[in-house]
Structures are given as structure tokens and as C-alpha cells.
Amino acid sequence: MTDAHVCLGWRELSQMSIYLFFYLAWATWRIETGGHTEALNMMEVVEGGIQTTVQDYPGRVGFLDLGMYPAGPMDHLAFRFANLLVGNPLGAAALEVTLGGFKARFDRHCVIAVTGAPMPVTVNGVEVPMWQSFEVKPGDLLTLGMAKTGGFRAYVAIHGGIDVPEYMGSHATFTVGGFGGFEGRGLKKGDRVQLKLTPFSQKLVGRALRKELVPTYSFEWEIEAMRGPQADPDYMAAEDMEFFFSHSWKVDRNSNRMGIRLEPHKWQWARETGGVAGGHPSNILDNGYAVWTVNMCGDQPIILTADGPSLGGFICNATLIHASSWKAGQLVPGRDHVKFKEVTIDEAIAMARALETSISETNIVRG
Amino acid sequence: MKGREHTNRAVIDRLPKSGERPEVIYRYAGDRFILLEYGDMVLDLRTNFRIFGLNDAIKKARIDGVIETVPALRSMLIHYDSLKLEPAHLVDILKQLESDVPPVESLIIHSRRIELPIAFEDRYTRADIERYVKYTRQDAPNIINGHNIEYIALYNGLSSKQQVIDYICSTQWWNACIGFWPGLPFMFPLDPRYAIVAPKYNPTRPWTPEGAVGIGGPCVAIYPVASPGGYQLFGRTLPIFDLQQRNPAFKDNPILLRATDRVEWQPVSDDKLEVLRAKVFDGSYRYKIVSYEAFHVKSYLKFLDSIKDEVAEFQRKQADAAKSAPVP
Numbered sequence: 001m002t003d004a005h006v007c008l009g010w011r012e013l014s015q016m017s018i019y020l021f022f023y024l025a026w027a028t029w030r031i032e033t034g035g036h037t038e039a040l041n042m043m044e045v046v047e048g049g050i051q052t053t054v055q056d057y058p059g060r061v062g063f064l065d066l067g068m069y070p071a072g073p074m075d076h077l078a079f080r081f082a083n084l085l086v087g088n089p090l091g092a093a094a095l096e097v098t099l100g101g102f103k104a105r106f107d108r109h110c111v112i113a114v115t116g117a118p119m120p121v122t123v124n125g126v127e128v129p130m131w132q133s134f135e136v137k138p139g140d141l142l143t144l145g146m147a148k149t150g151g152f153r154a155y156v157a158i159h160g161g162i163d164v165p166e167y168m169g170s171h172a173t174f175t176v177g178g179f180g181g182f183e184g185r186g187l188k189k190g191d192r193v194q195l196k197l198t199p200f201s202q203k204l205v206g207r208a209l210r211k212e213l214v215p216t217y218s219f220e221w222e223i224e225a226m227r228g229p230q231a232d233p234d235y236m237a238a239e240d241m242e243f244f245f246s247h248s249w250k251v252d253r254n255s256n257r258m259g260i261r262l263e264p265h266k267w268q269w270a271r272e273t274g275g276v277a278g279g280h281p282s283n284i285l286d287n288g289y290a291v292w293t294v295n296m297c298g299d300q301p302i303i304l305t306a307d308g309p310s311l312g313g314f315i316c317n318a319t320l321i322h323a324s325s326w327k328a329g330q331l332v333p334g335r336d337h338v339k340f341k342e343v344t345i346d347e348a349i350a351m352a353r354a355l356e357t358s359i360s361e362t363n364i365v366r367g
Numbered sequence: 368m369k370g371r372e373h374t375n376r377a378v379i380d381r382l383p384k385s386g387e388r389p390e391v392i393y394r395y396a397g398d399r400f401i402l403l404e405y406g407d408m409v410l411d412l413r414t415n416f417r418i419f420g421l422n423d424a425i426k427k428a429r430i431d432g433v434i435e436t437v438p439a440l441r442s443m444l445i446h447y448d449s450l451k452l453e454p455a456h457l458v459d460i461l462k463q464l465e466s467d468v469p470p471v472e473s474l475i476i477h478s479r480r481i482e483l484p485i486a487f488e489d490r491y492t493r494a495d496i497e498r499y500v501k502y503t504r505q506d507a508p509n510i511i512n513g514h515n516i517e518y519i520a521l522y523n524g525l526s527s528k529q530q531v532i533d534y535i536c537s538t539q540w541w542n543a544c545i546g547f548w549p550g551l552p553f554m555f556p557l558d559p560r561y562a563i564v565a566p567k568y569n570p571t572r573p574w575t576p577e578g579a580v581g582i583g584g585p586c587v588a589i590y591p592v593a594s595p596g597g598y599q600l601f602g603r604t605l606p607i608f609d610l611q612q613r614n615p616a617f618k619d620n621p622i623l624l625r626a627t628d629r630v631e632w633q634p635v636s637d638d639k640l641e642v643l644r645a646k647v648f649d650g651s652y653r654y655k656i657v658s659y660e661a662f663h664v665k666s667y668l669k670f671l672d673s674i675k676d677e678v679a680e681f682q683r684k685q686a687d688a689a690k691s692a693p694v695p
Contacts (some may be wrong), residue, residue: 228376288442345379
């Protein structure tokens with residue numbers, strides 16, 4: 001052993017300072033981005049709430065002939081606005097929080113936006129606005145309180161998105177089949193959900209949606225729909241359709257991501273029976289169901305939603321249009337009322353075009 | 368078309384019956400789907416064959432804006448992007464394609480033949496039926512000696528349980544469509560001499576084991592997962608849905624069956640089925656799937672013609688039996 005090995009000269013010190021510089025740069029980067037390790041890039045669920053699922057848009061499309069409804073967000077409008085606010089691709093994996101009661105802690109420094117049904121949103125107990133992106137630091141606790149003033153579902157988008165495995169091309173949770181999303185189920189206390197590795201970006205903080213574009217959530221809804229596929233005069237009576245489009249329907253308590261049940265009604269029908277398909281005049285030989293259609297299950301109308309059945313033997317007398325189907329996702333079971341407003345195909349397409357155009361950077365302002 | 372809007376706003380257009388092709392009605396199902404309905408509300412597999420002919424034509428045409436199709440018994444649902452493809456234009460294309468579909472008797476449909484083992488009156492369906500009697504309906508007329516098969520015999524005028532089993536195993540079952548739940552097949556007998564029917568449970572059964580096989584009306588289904596159900600049960604087969612994709616048959620996705628498959632039943636003992644099911648999950652079982660076969664509608668129709676009298680005879684006996692059989 002020689003002295004050279006134990007003495008620290010200027011040379012060694014300058015070498016060490018280079019190491020120190022690199023170490024500090026790495027540590028800073030690691031803190032800023034959440035680092036490259038899993039442990040520092042997670043969201044820990046503190047309270048799961050009633051039902052909080054990972055969804056993406058448009059969901060698992062292309063498997064309808066194998067019996068798979070697309071899953072995805074129940075409110076595709078608020079969902080995409082949330083992603084827009086944090087600078088994600090509009091369909092990126094984000095959280096759907098049903099009614100509220102969701103709490104999570106974040107390992108990394110990130111930008112988050114919450115949209116949809118008004119819920120009190122706080123970071124470490126300090127209120128933050130909805131429809132506007134905000135910053136969350138490592139260790140911060142995000143809380144969504146309960147929706148009380150109307151609307152049923154809120155969306156939490158995190159810049160970079162949620163990193164759950166794709167199943168059949170999508171991150172969406174299909175609650176009925178128990179697959180997709182995070183382990184095919186709603187989030188529970190203690191779950192550690194991986195986030196996509198993305199550097200923190202200050203310029204994404206404070207982005208807000210123009211006020212006039214923020215939807216109103218009430219207890220009384222009007223949802224635009226088109227007549228058909230099976231309406232009057234061949235399947236239902238003209239009076240039935242008149243009633244359907246004028247009545248204020250109470251949303252049944254027993255509604256979920258599969259379907260939204262409305263109250264049963266004594267219909268006139270156009271046919272005596274379903275013939276070969278069954279005794280009840282709502283019966284037909286099984287056919288594919290459009291997503292967001294109104295299924296007449298015997299005497300009870302059910303709006304078939306994201307996780308619904310793909311095919312069956314009941315008529316569908318009306319179908320929600322794309323520009324309005326998101327409203328169905330905001331109906332509060334057992335409380336809200338809904339009226340259906342009939343529109344033509346041209347009106348539906350014009351509304352869809354306007355809606356799609358509105359989900360754009362031009363509608364983002366500094367909050 | 369303008370005038371028609373007032374009488375039936377759900378209908379976009381109609382294509383009148385022509386030759387052997389029934390009338391086609393094009394219906395709005397919102398602004399992203401249209402539904403095609405064929406002919407009258409009758410169960411006629413020829414219509415279903417024709418729909419697969421159209422399905423092939425749609426796929427070959429690669430129409431920009433068409434996202435997917437759902438062929439069913441006498442209908443076809445089409446999912447499309449109305450911001451890219453105007454519905455009226457889509458209907459024009461579809462009407463045009465109808466004339467490209469060959470006459471049904473010259474259709475050759477790609478159709479896999481799949482042999483599935485079945486344990487009739489197995490222990491799992493038996494247990495769920497027992498629970499139904501205990502907790503749901505004690506006097507259910509569709510349950511005789513703890514199962515549904517003897518009731519099916521009664522309802523169809525067959526002499527014994529064994530005859531029901533023979534009938535089920537004597538015909539191939541045509542999978543006309545998949546749906547309701549992921550992977551659930553809707554199958555119909557290709558040989559109408561063995562076309563048993565049965566009314567559904569009333570009330571429905573809260574439990575059905577995964578892999579259960581049963582009949583409702585003329586349609587036979589396999590339950591992809593444990594679920595409530597209304598069909599009269601035969602027994603149990605192998606899994607047709609496996610999320611964990613533990614067998615090569617589920618390599619691409621968790622769903623075994625496709626529309627246009629033909630299923631043949633191979634009776635096995637309850638114990639043998641258990642062994643086979645275990646092999647499915649350890650990955651060593653090879654499902655018996657012949658995938659290169661085609662279904663020639665022409666020879667099938669010729670076959671139907673040759674057995675007309677026997678079919679009429681069976682249907683007459685069947686109708687008589689159904690009249691005197693109790694309905695749940």
C-alpha cells in the first residue's frame with residue numbers, strides 16, 4: 001500500500017466533484033420525474049370510493065362480434081377534457097370516479113386535472129379547482145369528496161397517463177368480465193397503480209377549459225336520441241314513442257356501467273307477441289345492440305352503456321346520439337330524471353362534429 | 368324516401384325482396400350504428416348464411432369509415448364513423464353489395480368444425496339445479512329427478528333421457544352468432560330431425576356453472592362464465608372462455624368460438640370431463656378444431672330436401688308433446 005492510495009490530493013477532489021455533480025443532477029432528475037424506478041412512479045390508493053376504474057377512450061373497440069362491449073368512460077366528454085387539460089392524448093388511460101370518496105397519494109411530481117360531476121377536490125386538504133390542471137408533489141394527498149350538486153362521475157387525468165397493461169388493445173376496465181384496467185376491477189385501498197414515466201412540466205399547470213364549455217350537471221336531464229332501430233309503427237305504437245319522447249323518466253336505483261334502468265311502463269306495442277322469438281311483444285330474434293341504445297326489456301327501458309350486453313332478443317326503440325351519450329354517464333341512480341329529445345340524423349351528425357371540434361387546444365385558457 | 372320519413376322515422380331505406388333474397392330494411396341505431404333486418408321474423412338459417420355472405424362482401428370492400436359488423440340470425444349491426452361516412456352513402460354501398468353476394472345456394476362459408484366433450488347431468492349443473500329447487504322454486508315442472516333432461520324428453524315427445532342425449536349428439540350445431548356476454552355462442556341444429564326445443568326457466572336460475580350447456584327455445588348456448596341463466600341444462604363441457612389464456616386455443620384472445628363454427632358433442636363421463644378440464648388449464652389439452660373446412664350451402668340444402676318427410680314427422684310428434692307438457 002502506498003501513500004497515494006490514502007491521501008486525497010487536489011486531483012482526487014476534482015474527480016469527486018465531477019461524481020458529485022453527476023449524482024446531484026441524477027437525484028434532481030429523479031425527484032422531478034419520479035425517477036426510473038417503479039417505487040417512485042406510483043399512485044397509492046388511500047380510499048377507492050364506490051367504484052373507481054381505469055378507463056381509456058374509445059375503449060376495446062372491434063370485438064363486438066365476439067360479444068364484447070367497448071367499456072371505456074361512461075362520460076366520454078369529461079374524460080377527454082381531463083386528458084386535454086394535462087396535455088395527454090385524448091384517449092389516454094385515466095380514472096373514472098363514481099360519486100366520489102376517492103383518495104390517492106402520489107410518489108412523483110405530476111400534473112393532474114379533474115373534470116366531470118362537481119366534487120370537492122383537494123390536495124393536502126387545500127381545495128383545487130376542477131376543469132383546470134394543477135400540480136401534485138411527491139407525497140401529496142389528492143381527495144375527491146362526494147358529488148352532491150348533480151352528476152355522478154368525475155375523471156382524473158394524470159399527465160403521462162396510467163401505466164396498466166393493455167388487454168386486447170385497450171386499458172379500459174370491463175367490470176362485467178373482470179378484465180382490463182387495473183386487475184380487471186375497481187381500485188381498492190392499498191392498491192399501487194403504476195403511472196407512465198413522464199417528466200414534470202410546469203407549463204402544463206394552470207390550464208383551464210373555457211367556462212362556457214364546462215357542462216352543467218343537474219337533477220333533470222334532456223338527452224338527444226334518435227328513433228329506432230325498432231320503433232313505430234312496426235314494433236311499438238305511435239303513442240308509445242310519443243310517450244317515450246315526452247315522459248320524464250326516473251332513473252332506477254339499480255343502474256350501473258352495464259345499463260341505466262328506467263321505470264317500467266305499460267306499452268301499447270304494435271305486435272301481439274314476439275312470435276317465434278317469444279311471448280312478449282318486446283321479443284325479437286336476437287340481434288346486435290348498438291352501444292348507448294335504449295333496450296326494451298319486457299316493459300322496462302334500459303339504456304345499454306359501456307359494459308352492456310352486445311346482443312340479445314329485445315327491441316331497442318331509441319338510441320342516444322354520440323354528442324349526448326355522455327349525459328347518460330352522469331345520471332344519478334334513484335334520484336335523477338331524464339327526458340329524451342328526438343333529433344334527426346343530420347342534427348345528430350352536426351352535433352357530433354361540433355362536440356368533437358370543441359375538445360381542442362383552442363378552448364384551453366390560463367386559469 | 369322523404370315521404371317515408373313521416374311513417375317510419377327509424378327506417379333509412381328498404382331493398383325490396385328479389386329472387387331468393389328477402390327484403391332488407393336499413394334502420395338507424397343512433398348516429399354511429401345501422402341495423403339491417405332481413406325478411407320476416409322467422410328462424411331460417413338460410414338468412415343467417417346469407418348474412419355471412421354479406422359480411423364477407425363488406426370485409427372485402429374495405430369501406431372507409433366502417434368500424435365493425437355484428438352478424439346475427441336475421442340481422443346485421445354495422446358500427447361506422449358517421450363523421451367520415453355519411454349514412455345514406457353507407458346504405459347505398461350496402462345495397463350495391465347485396466347484388467355482389469352470391470345466391471345463398473352457391474355460398475361456401477368458411478366454417479370450423481369443433482368437437483367438444485360433454486358430460487350430461489354432471490355434478491356441477493346438478494348441484495345448481497338442486498339449489499334452484501331448494502331456494503328458488505320447489506315445484507318447477509322443468510326439473511325431473513334433479514335435472515332438466517327428462518323434462519326436455521317430455522316436452523319434445525322423446526321416450527327417454529338417453530334419446531335426448533342421442534338427439535343432441537346426432538347433429539352438428541351451427542353457431543349463428545356470438546354475443547350477450549363475451550364468447551357466448553348461439554347455436555342451432557343443422558339437422559332439423561333432431562331440433563329439440565324447450566321453454567326457459569321461470570323464474571330464471573340465479574346460478575349456472577361455467578361451461579354449462581343448455582337450450583332455450585330452439586337455441587343451444589354454452590355459458591362462458593358462472594352466471595344466472597334461463598336455459599334448460601344438458602350438462603357441462605370444456606371452458607370456452609379463459610381470461611388467463613392458459614391454453615393455446617386462447618392464444619389470440621380469451622374466446623374459443625366464432626360465428627359460423629360447427630360444434631359436435633362427444634359424450635364423456637363426469638370424471639373424464641374433470642380430467643380434460645384440468646388438462647385445458649395446464650395447457651396440455653388440444654381442442655379438437657378442424658379449421659380448414661368450408662360449409663357448402665348447396666349440399667346442405669340438398670340434404671334438407673332429402674329428409675323433409677322425417678322432419679315433418681318429428682315436428683308433428685313434437686308439437687303434440689309440447690301441447691300436453693307443463694310449461695315452467
